[in-house]
Amino acid sequence: MRQRSASSTKRNFWSHLTLCGIIVLGAVVCLTGPRNAYSFVLLPPPPSQGMPLSIDLPTETFNSLGRGVTSFSLLAEGAASAWNDIGVGLSPDHAFFTKSTPRQRDPCAGIDGINTVTFSKTNCGLGWGDVLGITIRRWFEGNNVFEADVLFNDTAQWDAYSGPIQLFVTIGQVDDFTRTALHEFGHALGLGHPPGAPGQSAPAIMKSKSTDVDSLQPDDRDGAHAILYVRPTRDFRIDVTPESQTIRPGSTAEFVLSATATLQPGIQAIDLLSLTGTCPPNATCAFDSLELTNATPVTYKVTTTAATPIGQYPQRIVGIGGGVTRLTTAALTISAEVEEALARVFVTVEDDQGEPIPQARIRVKHQVTKEKIKGVSDENGEYVSPLINPADYKVICKQAGFAKVKEVITLAAGDEQTVNCILDPIAAEE
Ligand SMILES: [Zn+2]
Structure with a gap:
């Protein structure tokens, strides 16, 4: 209606x-x-x-x-x-x-x-x-x-x-x-x-x-x-910040809407009162106010439950002013992995002369679950792990002809840590 x-x-x-x-x-x-x-x-x-x-x-x-x-x-x-x-x-x-x-x-x-x-x-x-x-x-x-x-x-x-x-x-x-x-x-x-x-x-x-x-x-x-018998200027824009967000099921995303309006003299603000979003399943979506003015932003909040399906949910936000409709969109991704909440480890592998060791085998082992991520160093002796959950990890660097190196690190949310593996050559009689 x-x-x-x-x-x-x-x-x-x-x-x-x-x-x-x-x-x-x-x-x-x-x-x-x-x-x-x-x-x-x-x-x-x-x-x-x-x-x-x-x-x-x-x-x-x-x-x-x-x-x-x-x-x-x-x-x-x-x-x-x-x-x-x-x-x-x-x-x-x-x-x-x-x-x-x-x-x-x-x-x-x-x-x-x-x-x-x-x-x-x-x-x-x-x-x-x-x-x-x-x-x-x-x-x-x-x-x-x-x-x-x-x-x-x-x-x-x-x-x-x-x-x-x-x-x-x-x-x-x-x-x-x-x-x-x-x-x-x-x-x-x-x-x-x-x-x-x-x-x-x-x-x-x-x-x-x-x-x-x-x-x-x-x-x-x-x-x-004060009523003026002229049509109000109807130029306005709604901006959404951020334009996209990724959250885990059970988390909340907040988008801040701001209005930019050019209006006739004496009128300082525009209210955009009809705003709708596309709400993901098992989520609640609400604006903290339906009055969006030049001066006052509105927060659009999507609160999901743990049962919200992983997927992409474009948010369509409609503002009406002066007989015209402005549509603005924001992207919401429900993902089991959220980049900001994860961590990453960088590994460099070199010999005792400082020369990079390519093709070294890298293991990043979760100290509790014992899950291992496997990889190899590139031609520069470098390896970058995928995004992983914050935890204690043991990083192991191995290459034939060299003694393996282990280091235990603690990754906090958002951490990007570098482990430098310096491999010493070992005797050939092994
Ligand atoms: Zn009334």
Whole structure:
């Protein structure tokens, strides 16, 4: 459900107070000024001429609804008007949201040119969980169509009231429709969640978790006024360090992802929130954050078990920003042998005159397992062992006509030791 079509899709979640975290898919450009906390959704901003909303919500009257309003449709219109009242863009003097004739369209079906606002029993086929609403932003670069659809959780307890979140012993939480609509419409016009999780300290209707804030706050206003009706620069790159790793089954590989992005003035960072890797069997793969900025790298961690099959596992890491996708790859090899954890011995063989002895027989014998590695010296009297486990080894150099030489060495992980065998000639009567 991450990518709903060829276009880029952004889904934002306005969650209950009790929700432990938020899920944001898509990309957000953050303004990291000293005072402001607002952020932008990194899709092209909506059209400067505004966004007609097709509000497909009940118009029946409810005596119980607060705020002096009697229908959900009117509550939604009020939320849209609140954004219009503070204004959107650098010249905040025009009505950004307008009202169009309600048309019943499936907001989950893809781009249809209608900005649908509706209740939905499901979160586009998924369970709602604790999520109260989502905004799906879509954009097709080809025909430059921008669309934002807003869905409200039809299974939630809705009402309308100002002030603190209302919790009732008998029926649980009652959700204020207006503040949820304000939040989702903020996404529709291009605002993201203020960065700085988990604190999100600025009071804002755009915070991802419900708060006692029941109306647009200065931070929301500043964010709306900072919306630029130009497409964000979408040039960015994701780099992975290291590009390849070899680990043993049961070990962990960590790749550090960094972003390089060139963005429009005033925007200092890019968030790349949709990242996926190809996880080897019997392994867990996780990012420590889904927000990758120019300043803050993300660690991608693959933790294998001893049962992870030996093999090559290319890691495909996808970043989405500004309606474009960037794929970067890293190579992960699960191997029983890991070079860095192994050791090697170099052997030189020469006679007592310092002349190299080629074709000398070399034995490298594990002192515990008694396993032997056999080899011969080359024309320069040199021999290089394969990578071997760190342990104590006896190195034996033999050549006909010479007394053999033995030396015991201790190889630690990563060691490369040299053993110089100087062979003395022996009497021929042997
Ligand atoms: Zn949200």
